[in-house]
Amino acid sequence: MKCLFTTLIFIVLGNIAMSQSIFPYKYQVETLPNGLKVIMIPMESPGLVAYYSVVRTGSRDEVEPGKSGFAHFFEHMMFRGTKKYPGPVYDSLITNIGANANAYTTDDYTAYHLNFAKEDLERVIELESDRFQNLYYEKPDFQTEAGAVYGEYRKSITNPFSVLNEKVQDLAYDVHTYKHTTIGFEADIKAMPEQYEYSKSFFARFYRPENVVLVITGDIDTKKTMKLVTKYYSDWKKGYVKPEIVPEPPQKAERTAEISYNGKTLPIIDIAYKGDAFDPASKDYAAANLLGDLAFGETSDLYKKLVINEQKVQFISANVPVNRDAPLFEIYSMVKKLEDLNSIRDDVYKTLEEFKTKPIDEKRLSDLKKRYKYGFLMGLDTPDHVAGGLARYVAVTGGIEDVDRLYKQIDAVTPLEIMKAAQKYFTPERRTVVVLKGAQS
Amino acid sequence: MKTLSFALICFLVIALPHTMVGEETVTSNKPVLLPVKNDPTISFRIWFKVGSQNDPAGKEGLASVTAAMLSDASTEKNSYSEILEKLYPLATSYNASASTEMTVFYGRTHKDNAQQFYSLFMDAILVPAFKQEDLDRIKSQLINYIENTLRYASDEELGKAVLYNELFRETPYGHLLAGTSDGIKSITIDDVRSFYKQYYTKENLVIGLGGGYSPELLATLKKDLAKLPAGAPKPVPVAKAKNLDGLDFTIVEKDAASTAISMGFPIKALRGTKDWYALAIANSWLGEHRNSSSHLYQVIREARGLNYGDYSYIENYPNAGQRQLPPQNVSRRQQIFEIWIRPVPNETRLFALRAALREFKNLTEHGMTKNDFELTRSFLNKYVLHYAPTTMERLAYALDDRFYGLTASHLETFRKMMKTLTLSDVNASIKKHWQYGKMEIAVVTKDANGFRDALLKNAPSPIKYSTPKPESVLNEDKEIVSFPIKVKEANIRIAPVGELFVK
Numbered sequence: 001m002k003c004l005f006t007t008l009i010f011i012v013l014g015n016i017a018m019s020q021s022i023f024p025y026k027y028q029v030e031t032l033p034n035g036l037k038v039i040m041i042p043m044e045s046p047g048l049v050a051y052y053s054v055v056r057t058g059s060r061d062e063v064e065p066g067k068s069g070f071a072h073f074f075e076h077m078m079f080r081g082t083k084k085y086p087g088p089v090y091d092s093l094i095t096n097i098g099a100n101a102n103a104y105t106t107d108d109y110t111a112y113h114l115n116f117a118k119e120d121l122e123r124v125i126e127l128e129s130d131r132f133q134n135l136y137y138e139k140p141d142f143q144t145e146a147g148a149v150y151g152e153y154r155k156s157i158t159n160p161f162s163v164l165n166e167k168v169q170d171l172a173y174d175v176h177t178y179k180h181t182t183i184g185f186e187a188d189i190k191a192m193p194e195q196y197e198y199s200k201s202f203f204a205r206f207y208r209p210e211n212v213v214l215v216i217t218g219d220i221d222t223k224k225t226m227k228l229v230t231k232y233y234s235d236w237k238k239g240y241v242k243p244e245i246v247p248e249p250p251q252k253a254e255r256t257a258e259i260s261y262n263g264k265t266l267p268i269i270d271i272a273y274k275g276d277a278f279d280p281a282s283k284d285y286a287a288a289n290l291l292g293d294l295a296f297g298e299t300s301d302l303y304k305k306l307v308i309n310e311q312k313v314q315f316i317s318a319n320v321p322v323n324r325d326a327p328l329f330e331i332y333s334m335v336k337k338l339e340d341l342n343s344i345r346d347d348v349y350k351t352l353e354e355f356k357t358k359p360i361d362e363k364r365l366s367d368l369k370k371r372y373k374y375g376f377l378m379g380l381d382t383p384d385h386v387a388g389g390l391a392r393y394v395a396v397t398g399g400i401e402d403v404d405r406l407y408k409q410i411d412a413v414t415p416l417e418i419m420k421a422a423q424k425y426f427t428p429e430r431r432t433v434v435v436l437k438g439a440q441s
Numbered sequence: 442m443k444t445l446s447f448a449l450i451c452f453l454v455i456a457l458p459h460t461m462v463g464e465e466t467v468t469s470n471k472p473v474l475l476p477v478k479n480d481p482t483i484s485f486r487i488w489f490k491v492g493s494q495n496d497p498a499g500k501e502g503l504a505s506v507t508a509a510m511l512s513d514a515s516t517e518k519n520s521y522s523e524i525l526e527k528l529y530p531l532a533t534s535y536n537a538s539a540s541t542e543m544t545v546f547y548g549r550t551h552k553d554n555a556q557q558f559y560s561l562f563m564d565a566i567l568v569p570a571f572k573q574e575d576l577d578r579i580k581s582q583l584i585n586y587i588e589n590t591l592r593y594a595s596d597e598e599l600g601k602a603v604l605y606n607e608l609f610r611e612t613p614y615g616h617l618l619a620g621t622s623d624g625i626k627s628i629t630i631d632d633v634r635s636f637y638k639q640y641y642t643k644e645n646l647v648i649g650l651g652g653g654y655s656p657e658l659l660a661t662l663k664k665d666l667a668k669l670p671a672g673a674p675k676p677v678p679v680a681k682a683k684n685l686d687g688l689d690f691t692i693v694e695k696d697a698a699s700t701a702i703s704m705g706f707p708i709k710a711l712r713g714t715k716d717w718y719a720l721a722i723a724n725s726w727l728g729e730h731r732n733s734s735s736h737l738y739q740v741i742r743e744a745r746g747l748n749y750g751d752y753s754y755i756e757n758y759p760n761a762g763q764r765q766l767p768p769q770n771v772s773r774r775q776q777i778f779e780i781w782i783r784p785v786p787n788e789t790r791l792f793a794l795r796a797a798l799r800e801f802k803n804l805t806e807h808g809m810t811k812n813d814f815e816l817t818r819s820f821l822n823k824y825v826l827h828y829a830p831t832t833m834e835r836l837a838y839a840l841d842d843r844f845y846g847l848t849a850s851h852l853e854t855f856r857k858m859m860k861t862l863t864l865s866d867v868n869a870s871i872k873k874h875w876q877y878g879k880m881e882i883a884v885v886t887k888d889a890n891g892f893r894d895a896l897l898k899n900a901p902s903p904i905k906y907s908t909p910k911p912e913s914v915l916n917e918d919k920e921i922v923s924f925p926i927k928v929k930e931a932n933i934r935i936a937p938v939g940e941l942f943v944k
Contacts, residue, residue, distance in 0.1 A: 048830065079733060087743075095734040095816055098823020102731070102765065115827050143908030147746020154699040155749050155762075155784050159594045193908050262696065263593030264939075266585060299529045304522045311578050314585055336581065367530035374532030374551060378482065382830040438589070 022407035024377060025386070028222045029399065030229075034238050035210030038229050039390075039400060041217040043383055049218040050383035051124055053112040053132065054394045056213070057206040059182040060107050060324060061243045066191065069149070069184015072105035073192055074202055076145045078112065079103075080137040082130050087141070090127060097123060100384075105182055108324045109395030115384050118219045122228050129232035132212065135203055139196045146192040153189050160265045164436045167259050168270050172328055172432040176248035208240035209233065213394045218383030248274070248326060255432045265438040266314060267335045271348055274430040275329035278322045278396050280405035287413045287421035288329060292318035293368055294360055294418065295351050296331055302351045306333070312340045316348075324396050328432070329425055341435060355422035359415035369411055376407070470644065472659070473839045475651035475832055483658070484549045484833040485535075485562060486649030487666070488770070488840050491640035492542040493620070494613035494677045499627060502620015506579055506628050507636045508544045512537035514575035516564040521575060527561055535562045540759070540771040541614055543844065545649075549833055552653055559658070563665050569637065571630050580628065583619045587942050591617075596885045597762055597783055599693065600701040603883035603941065605757075607683065607691045608707060608777060614680035616942075618759075623944050644673040647843060651836040679774045682707035685879035688928045690896065692889040695938040699748075699784030700886040702794055705777045708755060708874050713847045718858035719870035720755050720778075725824075726817045727804055728753025728780065731765050734820060737780065740796055744914050745906070747785045747793050753801075754779045766828055769837035772844040778875060787887055791895055791902035794882070795924040802877040808868030822859040825852055889935040896928050 027041040058071050081087035094101050099116035114124055156162045166181050173179035183189070216225055251274050279285045296302060296318035306313045314334040321327045331348055335341050380386050390400050475484075496503045512535060515521045528534050535548030535558075546566060550558035591599055602617055609615040616624070643666060650659055683689075685706060710716040728735045730752045733743065737751035752761070755778055757771050762783075780801065785793040809817075829835045829852060842851050886892055895902070901923045910918075 045830075048826065091733050092816060095732075095820045098820045098826065100765065100824065100827040117823050117826060120823075140909045140911065144744065144746040144910070146908070148742050148749055151699075151742070151746070151748035151784060151786075154786070155597065158596055158697065158699075263589075265589050265593060298525050299522075308522055308578065309574070311574070311581065314582060334585075370530040371532040374530075374554075378532060378549070378551065384830070438593070440593075 021404050022373060022376060023400065023403055024380060027400070030226055032209065032230060032234060034234065034236050035208075035240075036229075036233050036236065037213045037398065038226065039213060039215045039394065040220060040222045040225055041215070041386060042220050042222060043218055043386065045218045045383050047118055047219055048383055049116055049118050049121055049216065049220055050387040051114045051116070051128065052215040052387040052391055053128055054213045054215060054391050055110040055112075055207065056108070056211050056395050056398070058106050058108045058110055058395075059180060059184065060177050060245065061206065062177055062180070062184070063243045063245060066188055067195070067198065068180040068188045069182070069192070070195070070198070070202060071110055072182055072184065073146065073149050073189075074199060075103050075105045075110050075112075076149055077137060077142065077199060078131060078135060080135070080141050080145065082134040083136050084134065085127060085130055087137075090131065093123065093127060099124065106392070107178060107182055107327075109392070111391045111395075113384070113388065121220065121225065125228045125232050129236070132207055133236045135207070142196050142199060143193040146189075149192060150189050153183050153186060156183060157186075158263065160261045160263070160268060160436055160438070163259065163261050164268055164270055164434060167257060167436075168272050168328065168330070168432060168434045171255050171257050171434060172251070172272055172274065173248055175246045176325060177245055178248070178325065178327065204239065205241040208238060209236045210238055211240040213398065215387045215390060215394055217387040245325065250274075251430055251432075254428045256434070258435045258437065260439045261436050262439050264440040265436070267338050267341055267438075268332065268436045269335060269341060269345055270330055270332050270434050270436075271345065272328035272330045272432045272434075273425050273427070275320065275327055275425055277325050277327070278402075280402045280409055283409065283413065283417050284421045284424055286406065286409040287417045288425055289320045289410060290365065290368055290413055291355060291418050291421055292320040292329065294364060295355055299364070302347060306344065306347065312336055313344060322392050322396055338437070345433065352422060352426040356419060356426070358419075360418050362415065365413070365415060365418070372410060373407065469843065470647050472648035472650060472663070473836065473843055474659070475836050475839060476654065477652050477832055480653035480832065481552050482549055482652050482832075483552060483555055483654045484547070484651040484836055486545050486547045486651075486770075486833070486836050486840060487566060488647045488649060489544045489546075489641055490542070490645050490647075491544050491674070492540050493616065493618045494541050494680065495636075495640060495674070496613070496616065496620065496624070499624060500632055501616045501624030502583055503624070503628055503632055503636050504544065505539050505583065505619055506576070506625065507633050507640075508537035508539040509579045510571060510575060510633050510637075511565050511569045512546060513579060515570040515572050517568040517570050518564050519561070524561055524565075527557065531558055533558060535565060538770055540618060541757070541773050543770050543772055543840075545770045545837070545840065547833065549652075555658070566641070567665065567668055571633055571637075573630055576628070576630055576633065580625050583625050584622055586619055587617065587622050587625070592938050592941060595762070596695070596697055596699065596701040597703075597781070598760070599938075599941075600703040600883045600885045601761070601779070601781065603691055603693055603885070603936075604703040604705055604779065604881055605777070606942075607689075607883060608705070608881045609680050609682055612680040612682070613677050614773070614775065621942050621944050638670065639672070640674050641669060642672040642674070643667050643669040644671060647840065649836045649840050651832040682775065682777070683881065685881060687878060687932060688880055688882060688926065690882045690884065690893070690928060690933040692892055692933065692935045693883070693885040693938050693941065694889040694935055695885055695887060697885065697887050698787065700787050700790035700793075700884060701784045702782035702790070702797070702882065702884050703779060704797070704880050704882040705779035706876070706880050708776055708778045710755065710870070710874050711774070711776065711845055712756070712851050713845050713854065715858070715862070715866065716870045716874060717755070718855060719862055719867045720874060721855070722814065722817050722821060722859075722862065722867050723804065723809055723871050723875075724753050724755045724778075725821055726809060726813050727801070729820075730754065730758065730761065730767070734817075737782075737797055737800055740800055741782065741785075741793055745796075745910070746908075747789050749783045751783065751797065752781050754781070769834060769841055772841050789904060790884070790886055790892065792904045792921060794884070795902060795926065796921050798877070798926070799921055799924045805871060805875050805877045808871055809864060811864055814864045814867060818859045818862065822856055825855045828852060885938075893933050893935060896926060896933060897930055899926055
C-alpha cells in the first residue's frame with residue numbers, strides 16, 4: 001500500500017480536439033436481472049477505489065404533502081444499519097478499513113459514496129448491498145435521527161442564500177415538487193419523528209435495484225468486480241414505485257417577492273427563469289448553458305462592468321443546472337448599495353435583451369467551448385472526482401452516455417442558436433424575482 | 442460491454458517517494474519538486490513565508506489584501522479583466538492561499554497551455570500593478586466577509602474564529618486572516634506596496650513544482666523569481682497563547698435559535714514528533730472530522746440527536762464545514778487542541794457543553810482502551826491515503842513538510858507511526874499534552890446573560906427529549922446534567938456580535 005503515496009492519476013488531454021468522445025476513460029456497463037445497473041470505470045489509481053451508490057430519488061420525489069425533506073432524512077437513516085450489521089457495527093467495519101465515506105441528497109438524487117483501498121472492495125460491496133436490501137432501525141433511533149436533521153437545518157438557515165432559495169423555489173413553482181428545497185420545510189422537519197411508518201414505505205418504494213446505479217471507479221478489475229456485485233446484489237427484489245410527480249404548468253406572468261433575513265447582509269437578488277429539463281438532444285438547452293457563462297461569467301461585459309469597473313456588486317453569476325424536470329435558470333447578484341438594486345436588475349434584463357438580438361462574437365464562443373472541455377477533463381483526475389462528477393448525469397439520465405452527447409451538442413452551438421435560446425427562456429412570463437434584504441442592515 | 446470509441450490513455454508514474462531527503466529545514470529555500478514523467482499537466486505552488494502574523498498593528502488584513510492584490514488583480518502587463526479573458530480558454534486560474542504563517546500562489550495547467558499560463562502567473566507575482574480600483578474591490582469583499590458573512594451567516598465559523606482570537610489575543614495570531622474591519626479600511630496602496638517589498642523577496646520564497654514540467658521550465662522559474670528583490674524579513678516570534686487559569690468563556694450575544702460552541706487550549710505537539718501522531722490517534726477516536734466514528738459525534742448527535750456533528754482537532758482546520766479532509770498549507774508553529782460542537786438548540790446548550798467536557802475529561806483521566814486504540818490506528822493507517830490523491834495536494838503536503846522542517850514525508854511517517862505506536866504511547870501523550878481544567882470556550886448564543894448566570898451557578902441542565910431514548914442514555918444523562926462546571930465570574934466575557942473583529 002505504500003505506493004499509494006506515490007500514486008498519480010492523470011489523463012491525456014492533448015487529443016481532445018480530435019476526440020470523438022469527451023469522456024477519456026473506457027468504461028463498462030452491466031445490468032443485473034433485477035435492474036441494478038453497474039457502471040465500472042477502471043483508472044490507473046493503484047490501490048484506490050471510489051464506490052458511489054446513486055439512488056435516483058431526491059426531494060423531487062417527495063410528492064405527499066408534509067413529507068418535504070424526507071429523501072434527505074432518509075439518507076441519514078441509511079447509516080443506522082441492518083440486523084446483520086447494526087449501525088455501530090457498520091461504523092466500526094467502515095472505520096476499520098479507513099474508508100472515507102459519506103452521503104448527500106439533492107433535488108434529483110441521493111448518493112452514498114466511499115473511497116477505500118482496493119483490497120477492501122468485497123467488504124464494501126457486502127456492506128453496501130446489505131444496507132440497501134435489509135435496512136433496519138427501531139422507532140427511537142429514527143426519532144433521534146430527526147433531531148440531527150433539524151440540527152442540520154438550523155446550521156444552514158443562518159445563511160441568507162438558504163433563506164433566499166427557499167423563497168424562490170416556493171414562489172416559482174405551484175405544483176411541482178421543486179417547490180421545496182432538498183432539506184425541506186421547517187414544519188415538515190419538525191414533524192419527522194412522527195413519520196416512522198412512512199419511512200418504511202419510503203425505503204420499500206425507492207430503495208430498489210431498478211432505481212439505483214452503482215458507479216465504481218479506480219483500481220478495479222471489471223470482471224472480478226461484477227462477480228462480487230452479482231454475488232451480493234442479486235437477491236435484491238424489484239419493486240420500485242414511480243412517484244406521480246405533477247408537471248408544473250407553464251408560468252403565465254412574472255412573480256416577485258421581497259423577503260427579510262434575520263441578520264445583516266448586503267441585499268441579494270435572484271432572477272430565476274423556468275428552464276428545461278436536461279436534454280442533450282436539445283440545442284436550446286446546450287445554448288442556454290453557454291449563455292449563462294457568456295452573459296454573466298467573469299469574462300462577460302456585465303461582470304466587468306458591475307464587479308470590476310463600477311464595483312456595484314460583490315458578485316454576479318448564473319446557473320443553468322442539470323435536472324430531471326424543468327429547473328430554474330438563475331442569475332444571482334449580491335449588491336453593495338440598496339439603492340442600486342433596481343439598476344442592477346435592469347442591467348441583467350438589458351444584457352439578456354442584447355443576447356436576444358445580437359449574435360455573440362465567435363471567438364468568445366469558441367474560447368468558452370475550449371474552457372468547458374479542458375475544465376471537464378482536468379477535473380477527472382481521481383477515482384472520486386470521476387465518480388462524483390458523473391453522479392448527477394447518472395441520476396438524471398440513468399447512465400453516462402449523455403455526457404458525450406451534451407458536450408457534442410455544446411460544441412456545435414452557433415451564435416444564432418444562443419440568440420434563439422435567449423429568446424426562448426429569458427422572458428418576463430417565465431421569470432421569478434426575489435430580493436432578500438437583511439433585517440439589521 | 443460498452444466501450445467508448447475513443448479513449449485517452451492513463452498512465453501511472455511512480456513519483457519520488459521521498460521528496461524531502463536531505464538536510465532541509467524550515468529555513469531552506471531549496472525548491473520542492475515532484476516530477477511526474479508523462480503527466481500532461483503541471484502544478485505550481487510558490488510559497489512566500491508570510492501570513493497574517495506579519496500584519497502590522499492597525500493594518501490587520503494586510504497580508505490577505507496583498508496576496509489578493511497579486512492573485513485577483515491587474516498586473517503591469519494586463520488589467521484584471523484582460524487576465525480573466527486570457528485565462529478563460531485555458532480552463533485554469535491561479536489563486537493565492539493565505540494563512541497565518543504561509544502564503545502560497547498556486548495553479549495547474551495543461552502542458553499545451555503552459556507558456557500562456559506561466560507568463561500570466563509570473564506577471565502576477567513579479568509585476569503586480571497595485572491599482573486603486575483593485576484594492577477597493579478586494580477591501581470591499583473582505584469587509585463584507587467580516588461584517589456580514591462571518592458575524593451573521595455562519596455561527597459555527599464565528600465560534601471557531603472567536604476561540605482563536607481569544608486564545609491568541611494581543612499576539613500576531615490574535616486576529617482573523619481576513620483582518621479586522623478597521624484594519625482593512627485603513628489599508629492604502631502604499632501599505633500594500635511596502636508589505637510586498639518587505640515580504641515578497643527572493644530569499645523569502647520556496648518553489649513548489651510538480652507534474653510534467655521540463656528541466657527548462659524549472660530553470661526559467663528559478664531565474665524569473667530571482668528577479669524579486671533581495672532581503673530576508675525578520676522572523677516573527679512564535680505566538681504565545683493566553684495563560685489560562687481555568688475555564689474561560691467568551692459568550693457572543695446573538696439573536697439565534699441555536700448555539701454554536703468551540704473550545705480548546707494551546708498544545709506543544711507538532712507534526713513530525715512522536716507525540717503528535719499519538720495525539721492524532723486519541724483525537725481521531727474522540728472527534729474524527731466529519732466522521733461518525735467520532736466519539737463526541739456518537740454521544741451528542743447519534744445517541745441524543747442534539748445537532749449535526751461534533752468533532753475535535755489537533756491542528757488548525759479552517760472552513761471545517763466546507764471540507765471533508767484536512768486542509769494544506771495552513772501550517773503554524775503554535776497549534777491548539779479544539780473541540781467543535783455544531784449548533785445545538787439553545788435550550789440544550791449547557792447540556793451539550795457538559796456532555797463534551799465530560800467526555801474529554803474521561804479521556805484525559807482514563808486514556809484510550811485497547812480496543813478503541815486498535816480500531817483507530819487501523820482506521821488512520823488507511824484513512825490518510827485519502828489526504829493527497831493529486832499532485833497538487835502532494836506538493837502542498839511537501840511544502841508543509843518543509844515548513845515543519847521534516848526530512849521525511851509527514852504522510853509516510855503517519856502510516857509508519859500507526860504501525861509502531863502503542864497504547865501506552867498514546868495514553869502517555871494524552872497525559873503530557875491534554876488537560877481538562879484549563880480551556881477557552883467560545884459560545885455563540887442568544888441571552889448571553891442567562892447563560893452566564895447558569896454557568897456561574899453551576900445549575901443543573903436537565904434535558905427533555907421529544908422522543909424516547911434508551912435507558913443507557915438516560916442513565917448517562919443523570920451524570921451529564923450535573924457535571925460540574927467551575928468558572929470564575931472574571932473569566933466570563935460577553936461580546937455583542939456587532940462589535941467583533943472591529944479592531
